[in-house]
Amino acid sequence: MSKKKVFYISFFVVLFVVFYFVLTKIIPGYGDVKLPVLSNVRPFAFTNQDGKLITEKDVAGKVFVAEYFFTTCKGICPKLNTNMKILFEQYKNNPDFLILSHTVDPQTDSVARLKHYADSLGADSKTWWFLTGRKDSLYNTARVSYLLDDPKNNNISINDQFIHTQFFALVDKNGQVRKICDGLKKDEIEELKMDIDNLLKGKVADAHAASTFLQQ
Numbered sequence: 001m002s003k004k005k006v007f008y009i010s011f012f013v014v015l016f017v018v019f020y021f022v023l024t025k026i027i028p029g030y031g032d033v034k035l036p037v038l039s040n041v042r043p044f045a046f047t048n049q050d051g052k053l054i055t056e057k058d059v060a061g062k063v064f065v066a067e068y069f070f071t072t073c074k075g076i077c078p079k080l081n082t083n084m085k086i087l088f089e090q091y092k093n094n095p096d097f098l099i100l101s102h103t104v105d106p107q108t109d110s111v112a113r114l115k116h117y118a119d120s121l122g123a124d125s126k127t128w129w130f131l132t133g134r135k136d137s138l139y140n141t142a143r144v145s146y147l148l149d150d151p152k153n154n155n156i157s158i159n160d161q162f163i164h165t166q167f168f169a170l171v172d173k174n175g176q177v178r179k180i181c182d183g184l185k186k187d188e189i190e191e192l193k194m195d196i197d198n199l200l201k202g203k204v205a206d207a208h209a210a211s212t213f214l215q216q
Helices: 003-026 076-091 111-121 135-145 151-155 186-201 207-215
Strands: 033-035 045-047 053-055 063-069 097-103 128-131 167-171 176-182 204-206
Touching: 045 135, 063 076, 063 186, 076 097, 076 111, 076 186, 097 135, 111 128, 135 151, 167 186, 176 186
Parallel strands: 033 204, 063 097, 097 128
Antiparallel strands: 045 053, 063 167, 167 176
16 A cells, blocks of 8 residues: 555545544534433332332432342342442442342242342442332333333233243433443343443433434
8 A cells, every 4th residue: 555545545534533532522412422311210119138228319429220130039130130240340339330139939039038038139328229028009100100011011910920031121310211232142231331320420411312413
């Protein structure tokens, strides 16, 4: 390759980088990772493995991942929580990150049982909460707040309902659900980690808002 061609390639690469940098400065949100706002977390009140009442006020200003499981599950739940532990280990020292693991079987999963389960995973209750409460409240939160199950299933008698989902919900510091991912897939867990990093740094924009701004 001739020196002249190398010069032109280098020149245009530098020009592109400078142009991109300028856009990030003059256009709010330009260059940020774009994630849609899927829903908003509604008020809730559940009890964690330490017997402490947890409400939406306790997660305000935090980035968190929500899941649903049950302690007697022999199928997907152990795999889900093995992957969730990857997130716990990476972010357990970050005061702005939490994990909320809700039981789908509150009749069985008492506070004491959740405590034993959490301890078996080495989970620290400063970062990873295992939650129980009223079954109808747990299920409504899964469906309406986190979008982890079809809300139409609320029409069935609560005694006949049983959620068994492999999906995680990622929530930002404003209580907005920004992503649903498959908790069984390692590649999606890796993507989730990048999204968590960006949310913690405040580098994730509302995709709709950003696109609307650019169209003006």
